[in-house]
Amino acid sequence: MALEITEVCVGCYACEPLCPNEAISAGNPVFTIDPNKCTECLGDYDKPQCAEICPIEAAIVDEIGDPLNPLGSLTGIPLHLIEEYNTTGTVVRS
Amino acid sequence: MELPVISNSAPEASGGGCSSSGCGTAPDALGHLPDHIRSKVQDHPCYSEEAHHYFARMHVAVAPACNIQCNYCNRKYDCSNESRPGVVSEVMSPEQAVKKTLAVAAAIPQMTVLGIAGPGDPLANPERTFETFRRLSEEAPDIKLCVSTNGLSLPQSVDELAKHNIDHVTITINTVDPEIGAKIYPWIFWENKRIFGVEGAKILIEQQQKGLEMLTSRGILVKVNSVMIPGVNDEHLKEVSKIVKAKGAFLHNVMPLIAEAEHGTYYGIMGQREPTPLELEALQDSCSGDMSMMRHCRQCRADAVGLLGEDRGEEFTLDKIDEMEVDYATAMVERAKVHQAITSELEMKRALKAAPKFEAEAADKPATRPIRIAIASKGGGVINEHFGHAHEFLVYEVDSAGHRFLGHRKCTAYCMGDESCGDGETVLGQIIKSLEGVEVLLASKIGFEPWADLEKAGIQPNGEHAMEPIEEAIRAVYDELAAAGKLDQPAAAKAAA
Structure with a gap:
């Protein structure tokens, strides 16, 4: 079992020093998790540290691809507005 | 001609007089400070209204990680077209940052201050931040070091900060009330957990206040930044100002919220409005009763x-500094000469200001009302910018007794290219809107079309004072209007912009 970083990662370095297994490496454009080292923090912390600090929704996913921080869970922005922003680059308010 | 200056704060017995500059800016933000603090900050471009015309600063983006989320921030920071805090084009390693700093310091000898302000939180990246500070204090001892933080990790960083001889720290404090905090900070990362809502905000506030007390008790100067968010913390910031002053902060900088849907921030997308310039000025005025305000x-x-207001980052991108050879020992000699020349000039100006003045013979004059005057200036304290090229206007309040600097009104320049002046009435409309409350506008030149629209909006354009010092020009304009009896009554109702 291991977590994975997706292409929405902004490379902010927040996760890297927190990993108890030193499984995360900086990369361009996105950071990566070494699946052989990642333990999802079992035995070290209650929750995976990379996902606890990551500011980007859906940047860290589990083995079946489910995000640990789903869209809207960190910012509180309603899903339909996130969708509108992601497709048009803005949100038009009436 | 010397003018008394209207103070922002209650006059106090302060030694050394004022520190106004050729730009005619009010010295009040620093004027009341004790001498030992003022001498530390009067040459700092980010603290001294006067110094920012002469000394330059730079920020190095070595600190990308953050330990909190703010509703006015979007952690995607890869846009070179946006000019706002938390946005950068490239994140650097400490090594690259040191190289860039030395290259800039050699090329721009006026650069005296290096700050680390993000794009995340410097103290959430302690290794990268302190490695940069450690190397710079060794290799470039003539550069002052500054850091700006959200305060969450501040208490555990104070020892390290003191070690690096950093004598100024900025803390962003938007609230002292966890309920309000929960509307600004959706979560924080604390002791290996993400903590949401009021609980998280409460911890953040406690750490900020503790850090503030620890710094001031060690004699490290603290400036407090607050973002004014209408309907969320605007009224509350008056209380914040009192509290942080009581705990020893020397300067409070109330800044307007920047929130546009394009930025993808929570506030931008949810339609949280920004304060108007007049709302910002009014809040700064109410806070200034309690402490010095930065304008x-x-x-x-x-x-x-x-320099503040300009960005020469394009000249120092990573690939460009890679090719620069810097002999810093030689550069330091040149830098010392330039600093000496600027300091002498500033000292001369300060001495002139401190000289005894004749009392204004205002007693028998009829009372006239204060007005706001906007200036188009490229810097240097003179009216030297065309209306159409201005990206910002300096706004002063002037009355029969003196004047004070209120702040900048940013805008998109009316003329975007060489020949495309007046590209769309919307730009002009926005400029006029940004000049709310202003009655006279002085520029080195103003075109025919904007002239008419400004007049229609109740703003009198004036190009007669091109290249004159701002202080003298605003006095002359005010006195002329007063003599013509135009300032006896309240401001006439203006046509809608």
């Missing part, structure tokens, strides 16, 4: 380079 902040990017 010239430009809300710089975390990788800005140059």
